[in-house]
Amino acid sequence: MSELMTPALAGAAAGLGVAMPMGAMSVLLLQEAIRHRRTAMAAATGIAVVDLGYAALATAVGPWVASHISPVEAWVRLASAAILLAIAAHGLAGARETPPDAVTGADGPAAPAAAGPAAAGPAAVGRTVTGLRPARTFARYVALTAINPTTALYFAALTTAQGATLGSGPAGAAFLVGVGVASLLWQQSLVALGSLAGARISATARVWTFRLGYGLVAAYALKIAFPLP
Numbered sequence: 001m002s003e004l005m006t007p008a009l010a011g012a013a014a015g016l017g018v019a020m021p022m023g024a025m026s027v028l029l030l031q032e033a034i035r036h037r038r039t040a041m042a043a044a045t046g047i048a049v050v051d052l053g054y055a056a057l058a059t060a061v062g063p064w065v066a067s068h069i070s071p072v073e074a075w076v077r078l079a080s081a082a083i084l085l086a087i088a089a090h091g092l093a094g095a096r097e098t099p100p101d102a103v104t105g106a107d108g109p110a111a112p113a114a115a116g117p118a119a120a121g122p123a124a125v126g127r128t129v130t131g132l133r134p135a136r137t138f139a140r141y142v143a144l145t146a147i148n149p150t151t152a153l154y155f156a157a158l159t160t161a162q163g164a165t166l167g168s169g170p171a172g173a174a175f176l177v178g179v180g181v182a183s184l185l186w187q188q189s190l191v192a193l194g195s196l197a198g199a200r201i202s203a204t205a206r207v208w209t210f211r212l213g214y215g216l217v218a219a220y221a222l223k224i225a226f227p228l229p
Helices: 001-020 024-036 037-093 121-130 135-147 149-161 169-198 201-226
Strands: 102-105 109-113
Touching: 001 037, 001 109, 001 121, 001 149, 001 169, 024 135, 024 169, 037 135, 037 149, 037 201, 102 201
Parallel strands: none
Antiparallel strands: 102 109
16 A cells, blocks of 8 residues: 555645646636536536546556647647637626626526526526536536646656656556545635635625636636747
């Protein structure tokens, strides 16, 4: 068991190394947590799943991943930047005060629950609107995280450098467990932070938080887009 502790700790360090920098996904996750904690937990899980998936791929074929992504990295960065800019524009356009009983989702404020069909009642409408939201949010954050080439290259570089250490099956598995647990715990900590802040700020302050957050997403998109290919 002790021989597996070293790769597990290395995996935890690697997971935190890729998760802790407050990039665009962290900002989006905090925004999601302020809106709705349940969907934010699904989003956090989606981000951690991608981190784990890239770590598993890199552990198996690290050198191959690095050599095949590097030639097109600039174009992948541009695609990522375009998607992030679209998200920021949509969020900034929809940032406005909403009544406390409004149903909000990952795509921004929606109509109040009471505006649904009268026969269904507010509770039924709420269930209809939010029933699939966590699954949809999970899929959205998986896609957004997966298009970032930096994560793949990060794990490819790490696993290539530690090829001898991770050569055995148990050691590689321990490394992946460390990556997954560390990434998930960090992302869920951001969710808790966002939920706590969301419960204690006024509607006006919340709107400005969204505007600041989406402004940061736009700035981050421009940062990763340059230099142009």
